[in-house]
Amino acid sequence: MTPVATTFRPPPQVVHHHTTSEPPAVRRALIAVALVFLSLFLFLPLVFVFVQAFAKGVGFYLETLRDPNAWSAIKLTLLAAGISVPLNCVFGVCAAWAIAKFDFRGKNVLLTLIDLPFSISPVIAGLIYVLVFGAQGWLGLYLNADNPKFPWLANWLNEHDIKIIFAVPGIVLATIFVTVPFVARELIPLMQAQGRSEEEAARVLGASGWQTFWRVTVPNIKWGLIYGVILCNARAMGEFGAVSVVSGHIRGQTNTIPLHIEALYDDYNYTGAFAVASLLAFLALITLGLKTWVEHKNAMLNESEISK
Amino acid sequence: MATNRTKARKIRVLPGFKLTLGFTLFYLGLIVLIPLGAVFWKASTLTWPQFWHTVTMPTAMASYRLTFGASFCAALVNVVFGLIVAWVLVRYEFFGKKIVDALVDLPFALPTAVAGITLAALYSDHGWVGQLLSPLGIKVANSQLGIFIALTFIGLPFIVRTVQPILEDLDPELEEAASSLGASRWQVFWRVILPMLTPALLTGFALAFARALGEYGSVIFIAGNIPMKTQITPVIIMGELDMFDYGKATAIAVVMLVVSFVLLLGINILQWWTNRYNTHNLA
Numbered sequence: 001m002t003p004v005a006t007t008f009r010p011p012p013q014v015v016h017h018h019t020t021s022e023p024p025a026v027r028r029a030l031i032a033v034a035l036v037f038l039s040l041f042l043f044l045p046l047v048f049v050f051v052q053a054f055a056k057g058v059g060f061y062l063e064t065l066r067d068p069n070a071w072s073a074i075k076l077t078l079l080a081a082g083i084s085v086p087l088n089c090v091f092g093v094c095a096a097w098a099i100a101k102f103d104f105r106g107k108n109v110l111l112t113l114i115d116l117p118f119s120i121s122p123v124i125a126g127l128i129y130v131l132v133f134g135a136q137g138w139l140g141l142y143l144n145a146d147n148p149k150f151p152w153l154a155n156w157l158n159e160h161d162i163k164i165i166f167a168v169p170g171i172v173l174a175t176i177f178v179t180v181p182f183v184a185r186e187l188i189p190l191m192q193a194q195g196r197s198e199e200e201a202a203r204v205l206g207a208s209g210w211q212t213f214w215r216v217t218v219p220n221i222k223w224g225l226i227y228g229v230i231l232c233n234a235r236a237m238g239e240f241g242a243v244s245v246v247s248g249h250i251r252g253q254t255n256t257i258p259l260h261i262e263a264l265y266d267d268y269n270y271t272g273a274f275a276v277a278s279l280l281a282f283l284a285l286i287t288l289g290l291k292t293w294v295e296h297k298n299a300m301l302n303e304s305e306i307s308k
Numbered sequence: 309m310a311t312n313r314t315k316a317r318k319i320r321v322l323p324g325f326k327l328t329l330g331f332t333l334f335y336l337g338l339i340v341l342i343p344l345g346a347v348f349w350k351a352s353t354l355t356w357p358q359f360w361h362t363v364t365m366p367t368a369m370a371s372y373r374l375t376f377g378a379s380f381c382a383a384l385v386n387v388v389f390g391l392i393v394a395w396v397l398v399r400y401e402f403f404g405k406k407i408v409d410a411l412v413d414l415p416f417a418l419p420t421a422v423a424g425i426t427l428a429a430l431y432s433d434h435g436w437v438g439q440l441l442s443p444l445g446i447k448v449a450n451s452q453l454g455i456f457i458a459l460t461f462i463g464l465p466f467i468v469r470t471v472q473p474i475l476e477d478l479d480p481e482l483e484e485a486a487s488s489l490g491a492s493r494w495q496v497f498w499r500v501i502l503p504m505l506t507p508a509l510l511t512g513f514a515l516a517f518a519r520a521l522g523e524y525g526s527v528i529f530i531a532g533n534i535p536m537k538t539q540i541t542p543v544i545i546m547g548e549l550d551m552f553d554y555g556k557a558t559a560i561a562v563v564m565l566v567v568s569f570v571l572l573l574g575i576n577i578l579q580w581w582t583n584r585y586n587t588h589n590l591a
Binding site (some may be wrong): 030119122131196265 | 322323325331335341347392396413414417418427461523558561564
């Protein structure tokens with residue numbers, strides 16, 4: 001039906017110009033509205049961070065970053081991201097493999113559960129770990145100094161001076177929680193769209209499960225995986241609310257970069273706060289750059305596949 | 309694809325189902341579900357009058373009104389401007405479009421604490437924007453208007469990114485048909501394009517609204533956190549935690565969690581509707 005109709009239609013370009021676009025004045029006005037809105041809400045804050053960071057000169061900037069407390073915050077942030085990103089990466093690949101390559105009941109429920117950390121306030125994400133590990137919490141009841149239910153565990157934790165809440169392990173756990181969905185959420189739709197025929201072919205031709213995974217699946221999901229890792233890392237390094245609840249706010253010990261920024265800001269050291277914030281703003285720019293680059297790569301990959 | 313599905317295999321050729329699903333459930337249980345259960349466990353140790361008294365105390369009630377109101381207004385403003393931004397990015401060409409497109413995701417990538425201190429400083433009485441507004445009698449820092457601005461910043465990408473792909477896939481033939489039948493450009497937009505974008509706009513609105521309800525880092529610096537005036541609900545929870553009153557913090561957290569779960573359910577239904585609408589259009 002359609003081929004006949006198309007022969008009677010005027011060339012599509014002409015139609016497109018006259019009837020499916022707006023007059024130039026409207027067009028220009030809409031572009032102006034969009035750009036003014038974005039400038040006010042996005043570009044201005046971004047520029048402002050860097051201008052404020054260097055308000056007292058490069059010397060003060062470097063001094064702020066070389067401060068031992070800033071340095072310890074940077075190390076703690078790298079540690080939290082260094083643990084949570086690989087863990088959530090493994091989780092994401094496992095979840096995507098199970099969901100995309102097999103049929104089972106309750107898949108939609110599982111998908112919703114994976115997304116759950118995104119719909120929970122960061123403050124509540126921190127709170128739940130306080131309720132599990134804190135003195136008044138679940139584990140607190142069992143490890144109560146006066147009447148421990150598991151004396152050996154309480155002794156062991158005390159002997160090794162291991163604290164979870166208001167200490168580094170709590171910060172790592174809260175960071176893991178808020179970044180759980182990132183990799184899984186990128187990989188699941190991607191692997192579902194790719195189907196399972198390529199892996200099945202590899203298996204039928206005699207490849208082992210691991211060979212199939214490394215030689216067939218990983219090259220196929222490479223860009224999606226990188227994309228997920230970039231976003232996961234950005235959130236892991238920038239998380240504030242959840243980490244703020246479980247951190248002891250001890251400078252030089254349990255402050256991550258965002259918490260150090262808050263501490264400097266609360267001291268009225270605005271230039272210092274913005275100097276440290278510029279690190280994270282720079283990370284955000286790198287994240288956006290990498291993200292755009294991966295999207296570009298992916299689009300080219302799709303195009304070459306279609307042309308094949 | 310279709311043939312693949314019809315000859316669905318009875319025997320699983322691919323290995324690792326039990327291992328990967330097992331690990332997925334174990335990890336989710338350990339990191340997400342069991343800790344979440346602690347909230348409901350803690351809440352169950354409260355008596356009903358205790359719980360009710362906490363969740364209805366005046367500061368909490370004021371915070372619900374503020375959080376819901378500001379989140380709703382911010383999401384609404386983003387629907388209008390997000391649609392314009394998405395429209396401009398999909399339909400028009402202009403200088404720097406690629407950079408603008410990439411920067412739309414800035415609120416996702418910029419840590420909330422950085423956004424928070426930046427907006428607070430920009431809109432303070434001596435800030436770049438604040439000093440222009442204060443002679444007009446508009447006070448943004450330490451006011452509800454400031455909270456609205458922070459939430460607008462946070463929510464923008466949700467609308468743009470849900471509307472953009474739908475707008476890209478829109479069939480131009482429908483618009484051509486409408487205009488060849490005599491519809492004006494405005495009628496085509498209002499009667500043809502907008503109805504097709506409605507599910508995506510609603511989904512984007514719901515996502516931005518849900519995110520705004522729980523937002524903490526970008527709001528607290530500009531809000532000033534004045535009790536009964538500019539305290540959002542997460543700040544109330546934080547305040548109870550600082551006083552080590554975990555029972556009260558938990559009770560308010562339960563209210564927020566229930567709202568989040570209802571919203572999550574609504575968003576899933578909306579997304580299902582969006583997808584169905586799309587596949588229907590494509591077919």
